[in-house]
Structures are given as structure tokens and as C-alpha cells.
Amino acid sequence: MGKDRSKITVPLVAVLLGFITGAIIIMITGKSPLGMVQAMVRTLTGFDIYGRSSYNPYYIGEFLLQSLPIILTGLSIAFAFRTGLFNIGAEGQLMMGSLAAVTVALLLKAPFGFHSLLCLLAAAAAGALWGAIPGYLKARFNVHEVVVTIMLNYTALHFSNWALLLFGSVDRVKTSEFPASASLASKFLADMTNGSRLNWGIIPVIIALVLYWFIIEKTTFGFSLRAVGFNKDAARYAGMKVERDVVMSMVIAGAFAGLAGAVITLGTFNFGRVLPSMEGYGMDGIAVALVGGNAAVGVLFSGLLFGMLKAAQPLMQSSQIPREIAGIIQSSIVLFVAMRLGIEALLDTLKRKREGQK
Amino acid sequence: MKLFLEMFPIALMFAAPIVIAALGGLFSERSGIVNVALEGIMMVGAFAAAAVTVVLEPVTPAAAWIGLFVAVLSGMVFSLLHASASINFKANQVVSGTALNILAGGLTVYLCQIFFRQQRTKAFSSGLQKITVPGLSDIPIIGEMFFNGAYPTFYVMVVLVLLTAFIVYKTPLGLRLRACGEHPQAAASMGIDVYGMRYFGVVASGALAGLAGGVMVLSADIQYTVTSIHGTGFIALASLIFGKWNPFGVLGAGVFFGFSQALSFYAKDIDFLAKMPTEFFYFLPYVLTIVALIVFSGRSVGPRAAGEIYDAGKR
Numbered sequence: 019m020g021k022d023r024s025k026i027t028v029p030l031v032a033v034l035l036g037f038i039t040g041a042i043i044i045m046i047t048g049k050s051p052l053g054m055v056q057a058m059v060r061t062l063t064g065f066d067i068y069g070r071s072s073y074n075p076y077y078i079g080e081f082l083l084q085s086l087p088i089i090l091t092g093l094s095i096a097f098a099f100r101t102g103l104f105n106i107g108a109e110g111q112l113m114m115g116s117l118a119a120v121t122v123a124l125l126l127k128a129p130f131g132f133h134s135l136l137c138l139l140a141a142a143a144a145g146a147l148w149g150a151i152p153g154y155l156k157a158r159f160n161v162h163e164v165v166v167t168i169m170l171n172y173t174a175l176h177f178s179n180w181a182l183l184l185f186g187s188v189d190r191v192k193t194s195e196f197p198a199s200a201s202l203a204s205k206f207l208a209d210m211t212n213g214s215r216l217n218w219g220i221i222p223v224i225i226a227l228v229l230y231w232f233i234i235e236k237t238t239f240g241f242s243l244r245a246v247g248f249n250k251d252a253a254r255y256a257g258m259k260v261e262r263d264v265v266m267s268m269v270i271a272g273a274f275a276g277l278a279g280a281v282i283t284l285g286t287f288n289f290g291r292v293l294p295s296m297e298g299y300g301m302d303g304i305a306v307a308l309v310g311g312n313a314a315v316g317v318l319f320s321g322l323l324f325g326m327l328k329a330a331q332p333l334m335q336s337s338q339i340p341r342e343i344a345g346i347i348q349s350s351i352v353l354f355v356a357m358r359l360g361i362e363a364l365l366d367t368l369k370r371k372r373e374g375q376k
Numbered sequence: 377m378k379l380f381l382e383m384f385p386i387a388l389m390f391a392a393p394i395v396i397a398a399l400g401g402l403f404s405e406r407s408g409i410v411n412v413a414l415e416g417i418m419m420v421g422a423f424a425a426a427a428v429t430v431v432l433e434p435v436t437p438a439a440a441w442i443g444l445f446v447a448v449l450s451g452m453v454f455s456l457l458h459a460s461a462s463i464n465f466k467a468n469q470v471v472s473g474t475a476l477n478i479l480a481g482g483l484t485v486y487l488c489q490i491f492f493r494q495q496r497t498k499a500f501s502s503g504l505q506k507i508t509v510p511g512l513s514d515i516p517i518i519g520e521m522f523f524n525g526a527y528p529t530f531y532v533m534v535v536l537v538l539l540t541a542f543i544v545y546k547t548p549l550g551l552r553l554r555a556c557g558e559h560p561q562a563a564a565s566m567g568i569d570v571y572g573m574r575y576f577g578v579v580a581s582g583a584l585a586g587l588a589g590g591v592m593v594l595s596a597d598i599q600y601t602v603t604s605i606h607g608t609g610f611i612a613l614a615s616l617i618f619g620k621w622n623p624f625g626v627l628g629a630g631v632f633f634g635f636s637q638a639l640s641f642y643a644k645d646i647d648f649l650a651k652m653p654t655e656f657f658y659f660l661p662y663v664l665t666i667v668a669l670i671v672f673s674g675r676s677v678g679p680r681a682a683g684e685i686y687d688a689g690k691r
Contacts, residue, residue, distance in 0.1 A: 106474065166666055168607070173662045177655065304474055342485045345481055346482040346483055349476070350475075360461075
């Protein structure tokens with residue numbers, strides 16, 4: 019019971035501390051934290067607590083939109099975590115997935131609906147392949163996956179920029195628009211949210227969440243993965259194929275991240291983009307996975323939380339708070355979650371002292 | 377050959393921040409704390425150096441050097457976060473370091489917006505200047521390679537490599553530091569303050585990585601932006617592994633990566649490379665890093681206790 023409770027309370031306390039840290043930094047730099055609160059409430063509910071403007075569901079749509087890719091990268095990192103691997107490479111896997119989606123969208127002709135499905139599958143496959151590299155290197159040569167995945171992020175960035183330009187581009191920053199058959203855009207969802215960019219990308223995200231839960235909790239394969247994550251040597255002794263599990267774990271993690279690339283490219287933008295630098299979806303995913311406790315439901319909620327924080331950025335900027343406060347809050351939350359062992363130990367000593375006094 | 381000599385100062389300019397940051401990583405990991413936050417600390421150092429240089433430039437010609445000094449200090453302060461999280465609060469060191477990397481990106485640009493009302497610092501006009509050492513630069517070949525039009529940061533790098541080697545291998549402090557990274561419980565039983573040594577290791581890495589960031593922005597850039605460091609901290613981390621946690625190995629690895637980066641500037645002058653797309657040279661250093669890691673995989677062994685949470689009761 020105690021352990022179950024700390025699974026929820028620790029992230030909640032960390033989130034609270036993170037927002038307090040953010041508010042303190044805003045105050046030190048001479049701004050009002052109320053602007054942050056206003057931006058977040060408006061993003062979450064569409065209402066303006068100042069009452070200066072009327073209810074607008076556009077903000078809810080944008081908030082859900084921002085949550086979609088980071089729920090997927092969150093699943094990617096959480097999946098690898100479960101096998102004891104730290105996948106910092108979700109960003110690169112996402113970019114390769116995005117590249118694959120662009121390729122299929124622009125080069126292939128297929129009927130409506132089927133085309134976008136092909137794009138999504140291609141993206142997942144490309145991400146899986148990119149994830150397989152560090153998985154294989156870890157299993158075969160025992161090269162640390164953290165360094166390899168970081169290097170592969172930069173490789174993916176420059177490689178996909180080069181490849182995207184082969185399709186011909188507008189001003190060397192984006193490809194031409196995709197045909198309607200490949201797009202995930204949804205008039206229904208956009209109308210419902212007053213013209214936000216919310217789109218059918220919501221469906222692959224839901225499927226991915228269910229799939230994650232099913233694989234991890236309900237299959238022997240998932241059990242084997244978790245066993246490797248708990249204790250590699252014990253798992254090997256029990257006859258589990260540790261090397262295979264390491265590779266497969268990274269493959270599936272890569273597939274989730276690759277899917278995120280397709281959701282962004284086909285849903286939010288509808289064209290391929292040449293990027294000057296990384297966008298941080300992989301880093302967001304680390305925060306999402308950690309706060310979500312590497313479980314499907316947790317990832318869903320923490321993905322929504324950080325999606326809200328991302329979507330609130332423009333509103334914060336318009337009330338004179340630099341938008342980067344979102345990154346500061348996010349990283350403080352990660353830091354606080356990471357310190358849970360120490361915080362728990364600290365609380366234990368305090369408790370014992372208090373009991374000792376009685 | 378002439379081209380190779382021309383490349384030398386540029387390659388060393390790229391190598392200096394890599395090597396200096398990697399030396400920082402060396403102190404930290406030798407004490408038993410993995411530091412993937414090198415990248416973030418470099419960003420903080422680069423921001424501090426650029427901001428101070430911009431502000432002091434009209435006042436004093438030594439602005440860049442004062443900027444470097446402030447970079448060292450801010451790197452030390454920033455690294456204290458990693459130290460307290462991973463030493464006192466028993467955080468997973470890779471996670472804590474990653475948090476610092478995200479934090480650095482947010483914090484530096486946030487401060488840019490507060491101080492300069494834009495996403496970057498203002499541009500400084502001169503930064504660090506290339507120098508030519510009179511006399512020494514006339515020596516054939518060697519003069520061309522090391523003393524003609526080199527950045528002074530190259531000499532700083534060489535001094536730091538020697539200093540690090542001396543501290544780590546020849547002083548009692550270095551011996552204690554290494555003991556904490558190999559077997560902290562044994563070190564503690566001999567009366568060494570494991571927590572103190574690890575704090576020293578992490579803060580030293582903060583000082584060096586902060587300096588590296590300052591060096592990088594002041595020699596290769598005109599202002600600080602969020603992409604100023606673009607992964608150099610991670611390459612430094614790879615250099616540390618590649619150089620087998622040894623100062624001279626780190627120097628060799630760093631110079632190697634410096635050359636691979638300089639190649640993108642000179643590729644157009646080399647026939648068989650000129651046909652390659654530029655992006656190829658952008659990702660070349662990262663691919664080479666992976667190859668190097670595979671080649672050295674079996675043989676490179678880091679400090680044994682690096683990355684483990686210190687539990688005084690464990691035997």
C-alpha cells in the first residue's frame with residue numbers, strides 16, 4: 019500500500035515543487051507568476067480567469083495537439099526504461115519516422131485513409147530501425163546506449179535534413195504539401211475546437227497507449243522485458259534471452275517515437291520540415307515517462323500535463339513571461355522526481371525523529 | 377600537406393572546448409559521478425561568457441578573459457545542482473544530468489530574454505583573438521601548426537591537460553578521488569570523505585565545462601544562441617570514453633574530433649570530398665564517435681563505481 023501511494027504522491031509533489039520553482043524564478047526576474055497561472059488555466063479549460071476575453075476551445079485543441087507527440091515519445095522512453103535502458107534517442111527516432119512519413123506521403127499514391135495508414139506504419143518502422151542500432155550495439159558490444167542514442171540524434175538531424183532537400187523544397191526549409199489522402203487533418207476536430215490544429219493523430223496515440231499497456235502488463239514477452247529491467251543476471255539465469263530483449267525493447271521504443279514523427283508531420287504540419295536544430299520532443303518524453311512512472315495511464319496524464327505546459331507558452335510570452343519558463347519548470351520536475359530516493363530517506367529520518375521525541 | 381597544416385589551427389580551435397569539457401567529465405567520473413550534464417554546463421558557461429563580454433567590451437580590452445572567468449564560476453554553481461541531486465539526494469545520475477541539460481536550454485534563453493529582450497545575447501565584436509607567438513612561429517612546420525594564428529585557448533587546453541594528469545596521478549587528492557570512483561566503501565573505510573571528494577569532482581567538472589563553453593562561444597561564435605554548443609558536450613563525453621578516462625587519451629580523442637569537424641570547412645578543397653553533400657560532414661563526427669565506441673568497446677573500462685548510488689552500508 020505504502021509503495022503504491024508513493025507512486026502517485028511522489029510525482030504529484032515533484033510537479034508541485036516544479037511549478038513553485040518556476041513561480042519563484044518568475045518573481046525573481048521581476049514578473050508576475052499570475053500571468054503563468056492565467057496562461058495555464060486558459061490552455062487547460064479555454065476560460066480566461068481575468069475575464070477579459072470569452073471562452074475559446076481553440077486553446078484546448080492546441081493543448082491536446084501538443085500532448086500527442088510527447089505522449090508517444092514518453093511511451094518510447096518508458097518502454098526502454100522498463101528493460102533498464104535509457105533511450106535518449108527518441109528525438110532521432112522521431113526524426114527518422116518523420117522522414118519516412120514524408121517519403122511515403124510524397125512518393126506513393128494510395129486511396130484516402132489507407133495512404134495515411136501506410137505513412138504511419140513506415141514511420142514506426144523507420145523509428146524501430148533507428149532504435150535497433152543502439153539496441154544491437156548494446157547487446158552485442160556492450161556499448162552504452164546513452165552515448166550512442168545521443169550521437170544518433172545528431173546523425174538523424176543532419177541526415178534527414180539532407181534527405182528532405184532531395185524532395186525539392188520551398189526556400190530550403192520545407193517540402194511541398196502532402197496530398198489530402200496522406201494528411202491526418204480533421205475538419206471535425208478543428209471545427210469542434212474553434213479552428214485549432216487538433217487532428218486524427220489522436221487515434222494512433224490511443225492505440226499506442228493500449229498497445230503499450232497490453233505488451234508490458236499482459237504478455238510473457240513484456241514480463242521477460244521487465245525481468246531484464248529488474249535484474250539482468252537473474253533474468254538470464256531464469257532462461258530469458260537478455261540480448262534479444264534488449265534489442266526488441268529498443269526496436270519497440272523506436273517504433274513509438276517514429277510514430278510521433280508521423281503524427282507531427284502528417285497532422286500538425288502536412289509538409290516535411292528542414293530543422294535548424296532539435297525540437298526537444300525526446301527530452302519532453304523523458305519528463306513524461308519519469309513523471310508517469312513508466313506506466314501507460316501515468317504517461318497519458320503526464321503527457322497531458324506537459325502538453326499543457328508547451329501549449330501555454332505563447333500565452334505566457336504575451337503576458338511578458340519568457341516562454342522558456344516551461345523548460346525550466348519541466349526540468350525542475352524531472353530533477354525532483356529523480357531525487358525521490360533522497361527525499362523519501364529524508365522524510366523517513368524526520369518521521370523517526372518525531373516518533374523518537376514522543 | 378599544406379592543407380593539413382592550414383587545417384591545424386582550425387582543428388585545434390574546435391578541439392579546445394571538447395578537451396577542456398572532457399577533462400571536466402574526467403574529474404567527475406573519476407570521483408564516481410557520471411556527468412552527462414557537460415552539454416548543459418557548457419551552455420551556461422557560454423551564455424555567461426558571451427553576456428559578460430558584451431557588457432564589458434566597451435569598458436575594458438580584457439572583457440573576454442573576464443567573461444571566461446565568470447563562465448568558470450557559473451559552471452561551478454550550476455554543477456552544484458547535479459552534485460546535490462546525485463550525491464545527497466541519490467538521484468539517478470544520468471536522469472539528473474539530462475534534467476540539467478534541459479534546464480540549461482531553458483534558463484539561458486530565459487535570461488537572454490530578461491537581459492537582452494531577444495532569444496540570444498547581443499553580438500560581441502571581438503571575442504578571443506588569434507595570436508602568433510613571435511620567434512616560435514618561425515620554426516618550420518611546428519611553428520605553422522601550433523604558434524601561427526592559433527587561439528590562446530589552445531595553450532590553456534594544453535596546460536589543463538598537464539595539470540589534470542598531475543593532480544589525478546601524482547597527488548594524494550587525485551589518489552583519493554580515484555579511490556572514490558573505484559570503490560567508495562573501501563575509500564570511506566580509510567577515512568576518506570566520499571561525499572566531499574565527489575562534490576569536488578562534480579564542481580571541478582562544472583568549472584572546466586563552464587570554461588569550455590566560454591572558450592567555444594568566444595572563439596567560434598559571435599553571440600550565444602541556444603544552438604551555440606550543438607552537442608559538443610556530448611562529444612566531450614564520448615572523448616572521455618574514447619580516451620579511456622585518461623587526460624592524454626582525452627587530448628588525443630578531442631583533437632581527433634576537432635579534425636573531423638574542421639573537415640567540413642576544408643572539404644571543398646579536397647577533391648574526393650568536395651563531391652559530398654555538406655550535411656555529410658555535419659554528421660560525420662557523430663558517426664565516427666559511434667564507430668570509435670564500438671572499436672574500443674571491449675577494452676575501455678571506466679571507473680568501476682561511476683553511476684552507482686553511494687550506499688555507505690554496502691560491502
